[in-house]
Amino acid sequence: MRFWLQRVAMAVLLLLSVSALTFGAMNILGDPLFNILGPVAGDVNNPDSVKLIEKAKSEFDLDEPLVVRYGLWLSDFVRGDMGVQFSSDGQPPVSDLIKERLPRTATLVLLAQLMAIAIAIPWALATASRAGRLSDRISTMNTFFLVAMPNFALAIILKFVLSIKLGWMPLTYVANDPLSSRLWQMVLPALTIALPVAAVFQRLLRTDLITTLQQDFILMARAKGLSRRRVLFRHALRPSLFSFITVVGLNTGALIGGSIVVETIFRIPGIGSSLVESVLREDFPVVLAIVMIVAVAFVLINLLVDILYSIIDPRVRR
Amino acid sequence: MSDNVETELLLEISDLKTHFRTPRGTVRAVDGVSLSLERGKALGIVGESGSGKTILSRSIMGLLPRSGVIREGSVKFRGQEILGKSTKEMQSVWGREMAMIFQDPMTSLNPVMKVGRQIAEPLMLHLGMNKVEARQTAEKLLRDVRIPEATRRLDQYPHELSGGMRQRVMIAIALACGPTLLFADEPTTALDVTVQAQILELINEQRRDRNMSLILVTHDLGVVAGFTDEIAVMYGGKLVEKAPTKVLFERMKMPYTEALLESIPRLDQPSHSRLAVIPGRPPDLVNPPRGCRFAPRCAYVRDRCLTEEPQLTVAESPDHVYACHYPVGSPEYHERRVELSKASTAVGGSN
Numbered sequence: 001m002r003f004w005l006q007r008v009a010m011a012v013l014l015l016l017s018v019s020a021l022t023f024g025a026m027n028i029l030g031d032p033l034f035n036i037l038g039p040v041a042g043d044v045n046n047p048d049s050v051k052l053i054e055k056a057k058s059e060f061d062l063d064e065p066l067v068v069r070y071g072l073w074l075s076d077f078v079r080g081d082m083g084v085q086f087s088s089d090g091q092p093p094v095s096d097l098i099k100e101r102l103p104r105t106a107t108l109v110l111l112a113q114l115m116a117i118a119i120a121i122p123w124a125l126a127t128a129s130r131a132g133r134l135s136d137r138i139s140t141m142n143t144f145f146l147v148a149m150p151n152f153a154l155a156i157i158l159k160f161v162l163s164i165k166l167g168w169m170p171l172t173y174v175a176n177d178p179l180s181s182r183l184w185q186m187v188l189p190a191l192t193i194a195l196p197v198a199a200v201f202q203r204l205l206r207t208d209l210i211t212t213l214q215q216d217f218i219l220m221a222r223a224k225g226l227s228r229r230r231v232l233f234r235h236a237l238r239p240s241l242f243s244f245i246t247v248v249g250l251n252t253g254a255l256i257g258g259s260i261v262v263e264t265i266f267r268i269p270g271i272g273s274s275l276v277e278s279v280l281r282e283d284f285p286v287v288l289a290i291v292m293i294v295a296v297a298f299v300l301i302n303l304l305v306d307i308l309y310s311i312i313d314p315r316v317r318r
Numbered sequence: 319m320s321d322n323v324e325t326e327l328l329l330e331i332s333d334l335k336t337h338f339r340t341p342r343g344t345v346r347a348v349d350g351v352s353l354s355l356e357r358g359k360a361l362g363i364v365g366e367s368g369s370g371k372t373i374l375s376r377s378i379m380g381l382l383p384r385s386g387v388i389r390e391g392s393v394k395f396r397g398q399e400i401l402g403k404s405t406k407e408m409q410s411v412w413g414r415e416m417a418m419i420f421q422d423p424m425t426s427l428n429p430v431m432k433v434g435r436q437i438a439e440p441l442m443l444h445l446g447m448n449k450v451e452a453r454q455t456a457e458k459l460l461r462d463v464r465i466p467e468a469t470r471r472l473d474q475y476p477h478e479l480s481g482g483m484r485q486r487v488m489i490a491i492a493l494a495c496g497p498t499l500l501f502a503d504e505p506t507t508a509l510d511v512t513v514q515a516q517i518l519e520l521i522n523e524q525r526r527d528r529n530m531s532l533i534l535v536t537h538d539l540g541v542v543a544g545f546t547d548e549i550a551v552m553y554g555g556k557l558v559e560k561a562p563t564k565v566l567f568e569r570m571k572m573p574y575t576e577a578l579l580e581s582i583p584r585l586d587q588p589s590h591s592r593l594a595v596i597p598g599r600p601p602d603l604v605n606p607p608r609g610c611r612f613a614p615r616c617a618y619v620r621d622r623c624l625t626e627e628p629q630l631t632v633a634e635s636p637d638h639v640y641a642c643h644y645p646v647g648s649p650e651y652h653e654r655r656v657e658l659s660k661a662s663t664a665v666g667g668s669n
Contacts, residue, residue, distance in 0.1 A: 217429070220420055220428075221428065222412065223417065224412065224417075224440045224491065225409045225440060226439065226440075227406075234431075234439075238431075315430075315475070
């Protein structure tokens with residue numbers, strides 16, 4: 001119990017520091033007033049401009065010290081109000097923008113992660129039990145090919161072959177379609193993300209499986225007369241999952257960032273593309289909101305990984 | 319060891335070879351071993367590490383890596399040749415007819431599987447039991463191997479049990495399907511001395527109760543003495559001496575066997591006396607010595623030993639064989655023995 005309390009405290013501390021750093025950096029390194037008003041912000045001799053400047057300053061509390069502004073932002077944020085966009089005349093509010101876009105990216109990343117796991121585990125089992133043989137070596141070559149291939153190239157190849165040539169998969173994402181067809185439209189983008197990730201997961205799990213397969217208890221399991229398949233699934237897989245789930249957890253955060261390219265190619269209006277746009281426009285409230293969402297997702301997933309550890313291995317139960 | 323049942327030849331091995339292909343060359347881990355074992359009897363296979371005793375036992379069972387192994391000769395189990403059988407065919411023999419107790423109970427049980435499940439596994443597989451039956455049988459097996467609070471143990475993980483307890487669980491797993499041939503590969507080496515005797519006692523008692531045959535693999539002649547009917551001594555992948563246990567201890571022929579026996583610490587020696595050891599290392603099994611494989615380390619070596627390999631010879635009693643040119647008791651042996659004792663007193667005097 002104490003362990004979990006510590007974990008939660010750590011997570012909260014982590015989120016606070018991520019937000020403080022991002023908030024501070026954006027306000028110190030950039031100029032919020034300029035980002036809101038553009039060139040007007042420097043035009044202090046024109047009374048019309050001054051009026052706008054005053055209005056913006058009071059609306060965004062720009063005269064308050066940094067710490068106070070951070071406090072104001074934080075108290076809004078925890079209540080679900082992520083502020084007002086600097087660009088697009090402030091419409092829609094950041095919370096609404098995120099609410100609209102996050103489910104798309106979340107679905108994409110979750111689907112990709114599930115696909116990667118579903119591909120990696122059987123693949124690793126198949127190669128680990130035949131380590132060093134021809135099929136294993138061919139698989140290794142494929143792995144390197146997938147990992148070395150840039151995301152956009154893979155996306156274009158998959159799209160060309162599966163959507164354009166064969167016509168099996170839809171070409172792009174249509175935000176107004178019913179849920180079921182939107183999910184179907186997500187499959188190809190998710191596969192694009194999943195393939196190289198699956199290759200990495202597979203390499204990792206294969207190595208751990210090979211180590212496990214040399215353990216005495218595997219020989220013991222064979223000596224019981226269990227079939228090779230049963231030895232692999234029942235005895236070898238579970239003790240080999242440690243670094244696998246660790247990396248799956250760590251990888252989820254990276255996937256949200258990595259989804260940008262895929263979202264662009266498949267025209268999915270998710271938070272990945274929002275992030276790029278908002279960074280380019282220096283639209284700080286949006287950037288901050290997305291950074292925080294990624295951080296929260298990261299923290300939650302790694303908390304989940306910690307729980308999974310103790311499910312997988314009774315020796316680490318507290 | 320009751321002889322009211324007519325003797326049945328359970329296992330017959332002839333000229334069994336087990337070689338491993340490695341980058342360094344072919345390792346002749348087992349190089350032409352012939353043995354036989356009757357139902358209900360216990361055979362001890364004794365030798366140092368690297369003598370091929372563990373590989374021999376695994377080779378008999380067929381439990382070897384999938385690639386890079388050459389296995390020749392013949393292994394007949396219940397009259398049937400099993401050497402050429404595929405892994406798939408052997409899976410119905412493993413755990414069912416032949417079972418093995420491994421050396422290290424700390425690493426030989428699956429750490430993430432409950433003990434009960436690990437015992438129930440072969441029961442469900444080979445005997446077609448359902449979960450409930452298998453669990454009840456597992457509990458009974460745990461009682462048979464004298465684990466207290468058997469019901470509670472079923473739901474524990476191996477790390478919650480002591481070493482001796484884990485070895486008992488392993489024995490329970492091995493006994494589960496009532497095998498006719500039990501292999502025990504150094505079953506007590508990883509355990510406390512106080513537990514060792516109990517475990518050996520348990521194995522022996524179960525062997526008698528179930529009329530199983532036992533192959534006990536160990537480096538310790540002292541261990542096999544009380545628990546076997548016959549002893550086979552291995553050196554460098556070969557069988558160098560084999561005799562009924564009593565005969566072997568009374569009239570051992572191989573200087574190697576003698577050296578093994580002398581290397582066991584004894585209570586009647588004064589304390590702090592230096593332990594007798596066999597100098598040198600076991601032979602390289604990629605390029606074994608040309609003559610007798612033990613010759614380079616043998617205190618009684620003569621020129622002939624280095625060039626001509628001794629063949630297995632029958633001793634005074636027909637069930638006692640050995641492979642030595644100048645066995646214990648021969649005139650050459652006595653001659654060297656006198657020289658050696660003079661030399662050692664000379665060294666002892668200068669100390």
